[in-house]
Amino acid sequence: MSTYSQRVADNILPFSVSCTLPEAFKEWYFTDNIEDHVIANEECELCNQEQLRYHFEIKNRHTNHHLWVGSSCILRFKVQVFENGTLLNVEDASKKLDKLKKKMRQDSCVNSLKKLASQESNSILANALEFYLKNKYLTPRQAFVVFWRLSTNKVDHCPSFFKVSLKKDKYKNDLREMPLERVHMIWPALSSSQRKLARKYGHTTPESK
Ligand SMILES: [Zn+2]
Known part of the structure; x- marks a missing residue:
């Protein structure tokens, strides 16, 4: 496993029920909570990528643990994104995140x-x-x-x-x-x-x- 996937696994598996990566991500969803830190200096708690201005909260529905991550990781790892209770496909999830970022700007x-x-x-x-x-x-x-x-x-x-x-x-x-x-x-x-x-x-x- 590359250091990148290892890092992501180390960050998410301890807070998930499943012990393999694609399975574990199925337990997580975007809560619709966003934070604008104004200065682009925050870290994604999933991939440890630095210099994020916006944090998106994801939550595990079994463990209730939450992480603040970058929007690209939500899309990359197919974390579930909902709109009025309906699960969105990747394309619509991407549109929703873009719309939220536009609103924050x-x-x-x-x-x-x-x-x-x-x-x-x-x-x-x-x-x-x-x-x-x-x-x-x-x-x-x-x-x-x-x-x-x-x-x-x-x-x-x-x-x-x-x-x-x-x-x-x-x-x-x-x-x-x-x-x-x-x-x-x-x-x-x-x-x-x-x-x-x-x-x-x-x-x-x-x-x-
Ligand atoms: Zn990330």
Whole structure:
């Protein structure tokens, strides 16, 4: 057995009834409890992989023991995932976990925006919060102001969790006319197709730090 499977076996078998790996995993299910540790520095209690930001709780239905693991291990080891009491296939389980992660990223953006709005009285920021709550994305101009003020106020945030919309011509135009250093500030929030469009407008890719 490789060290990896040995590690997983050592972590799960003592808390399972069955003493072989695929059998033991049939006793475990995802409890729907998730924890956002904000800093990606947590360990998966199954494979001991480090630097996880999100922990997903799995529980053994016979021993009641629980472990905090990464979402990839839930899928890799086919830990049972339920939706309204129905067992999901791997594809739907993966969709459910992705949806939960997306929700956590949005919540983290809302928390950063709320904290910023409470620290700085500024109508642009208040409007950006309201706009984000309604649409789950920012306009290019809002994104620039938000990232700039979040950094200045040292509010914990992850720019890549925010989404920027270029759906309206006005937003595209704003991106086209934006000074390069501002474009670079919102770059982490742009999708690959949005970055392609930015380059078409003559903006360059920021140098990686
Ligand atoms: Zn893991």
